[in-house]
Amino acid sequence: MTDIYNFRRGTTPLLISIPHDGRALMPGQSDLMTDTGLAIPDTDWHVRQLYAFAADIGASIISANYSRYVVDLNRPADDTSLYPGKLSTCLCPLRAFAGEDLYEDAGTVTDEERDRRARTYWRPYHDTIESTLTELKDEFCHALLWDAHSIRGVVPALFDGDLPDLNFGTNDGSSCAASLSDAVAGLAAGTTWTTVVNGRFKGGYITRHYGDPADSVHAIQLELAQRTYMDEASTEYDEQRARPLQDTLRHLLQAFIGAARA
Ligand SMILES: [Zn+2]
Numbered sequence: 001m002t003d004i005y006n007f008r009r010g011t012t013p014l015l016i017s018i019p020h021d022g023r024a025l026m027p028g029q030s031d032l033m034t035d036t037g038l039a040i041p042d043t044d045w046h047v048r049q050l051y052a053f054a055a056d057i058g059a060s061i062i063s064a065n066y067s068r069y070v071v072d073l074n075r076p077a078d079d080t081s082l083y084p085g086k087l088s089t090c091l092c093p094l095r096a097f098a099g100e101d102l103y104e105d106a107g108t109v110t111d112e113e114r115d116r117r118a119r120t121y122w123r124p125y126h127d128t129i130e131s132t133l134t135e136l137k138d139e140f141c142h143a144l145l146w147d148a149h150s151i152r153g154v155v156p157a158l159f160d161g162d163l164p165d166l167n168f169g170t171n172d173g174s175s176c177a178a179s180l181s182d183a184v185a186g187l188a189a190g191t192t193w194t195t196v197v198n199g200r201f202k203g204g205y206i207t208r209h210y211g212d213p214a215d216s217v218h219a220i221q222l223e224l225a226q227r228t229y230m231d232e233a234s235t236e237y238d239e240q241r242a243r244p245l246q247d248t249l250r251h252l253l254q255a256f257i258g259a260a261r262a
Contacts, residue, residue, distance in 0.1 A: 004124045005064050007132075012058035013140035014257055015132050016051055017147045017206055019073035019125070020044035022064035026117070029070065037102035040067050042093075044150045046237045050229055051148055053246055054253060059146075060136070062128055069093055069102055071117040073125050074147070074204035079114070092117055097155050133210060133217055142216040142260050144180075146253065147206045150224040152232050159200040165193040165228050166248075169203030169221035175211025176218040183259035184220060184252050191248050193228065218260060222252075 003024075021044045030038060048063050055061060064073055072091050079091040092109045094102055103109065129145070136143035153163045166188050170176040181197070188195045203211070203221040211219030226232050229242035 002124060003065055004121055005062055005128065007062045007128055008055060008060060009132070010055065010058045010060040012060075012257055013136045013142055013260060014054075014059045014144045014146060014253060015129065015136060016054055016059050016061045016253075017129060017145060018044070018047050018051065018061065018063035019147070019206060020064070020068050020149055021047040022066045022068070022070075024066045024070075026066070026070050026121075032103050032105070032108050033069075034101055034104060036096050036100040037069060040069060042068060042097050042151075043235075044148075045226060045235050046230055046242075047148050047150050047224075049237060050150075050224075050242055050246065051249065053250060057250060057253060057257075059253065060132055062125065062132070064125060066121050071114075071121045073122055074149075074206050076205050076209070077118045077122055091122075097152075097157055099157060129206070129210060137216060142218065144256055144260055145206070145210050145217065145219040146256065147203070147219065147221040149201075149204075149221065150226045150229075153225040153227050163223075163225045164196045164199065165225050166195040167199055167201045167223040167225075168195065168197045169201045169207055169223065170198060170219070171203045171208045171211065172198050175203055175207045175213070176220050177213040179262075180218050180256060180259045181220060183255045187252060187255045188248070193245075193248060218256075220256065 023040060023043060075091045092114045094106045094109060096102060133143040168185055170181045185197045201223040207219045207221040210217055229245045230237050
């Protein structure tokens with residue numbers, strides 16, 4: 001038992017990772033944060049709720065309980081940049097996407113503090129992804145990882161204009177066999193959602209680190225524009241918007257599983 005994440009084991013080769021819908025702060029952290037930090041605006045709101053249906057199609061699901069403002073699980077523990085030359089967010093963010101300070105004193109997060117957070121909150125999540133993928137591969141001869149995210153449709157610091165609805169990332173094709181990503185992206189292209197593959201979001205650390213098609217581990221990141229299932233201004237979940245998206249997600253996950261079996 002751990003309070004770091006929730007995990008349920010499924011019955012198919014698919015593991016869904018939800019690293020950014022955690023809302024908890026560490027003991028003592030809230031005393032050090034600004035009002036912006038306390039509001040955790042960069043949360044991947046409600047992604048857990050959105051993907052809850054996936055338990056019924058046999059997916060294993062791991063989701064973080066702590067906020068990305070504690071430690072960003074989709075960044076490498078040594079904090080090297082994922083998008084060299086572009087503004088990128090770090091392992092222990094000091095600023096929100098919109099630029100506001102998260103801490104009253106940015107010096108609060110020392111190198112030692114960053115390493116401590118990585119050991120305490122980052123490592124256990126990744127150990128479970130790693131051991132689960134190994135078990136799935138032993139059982140099914142392949143393992144599938146779907147890293148599930150969402151973000152506001154307009155974030156000027158990170159990308160220009162309006163983000164497409166569905167943003168798939170396979171690290172330019174290296175985290176997933178083309179036959180699998182083509183099956184998923186092809187199906188998405190036939191829906192009413194706007195889609196892009198390896199656009200602004202090519203997959204973060206989780207997709208890049210674990211995706212290894214030569215070793216039969218295939219990883220896809222899906223970054224959703226939040227307007228597809230919630231109200232971005234109030235951050236409230238919208239059942240009516242979410243339902244058709246969940247239908248699409250179910251078909252995409254089933255296509256991912258089906259293409260791997262073939
Ligand atoms: Zn995210």
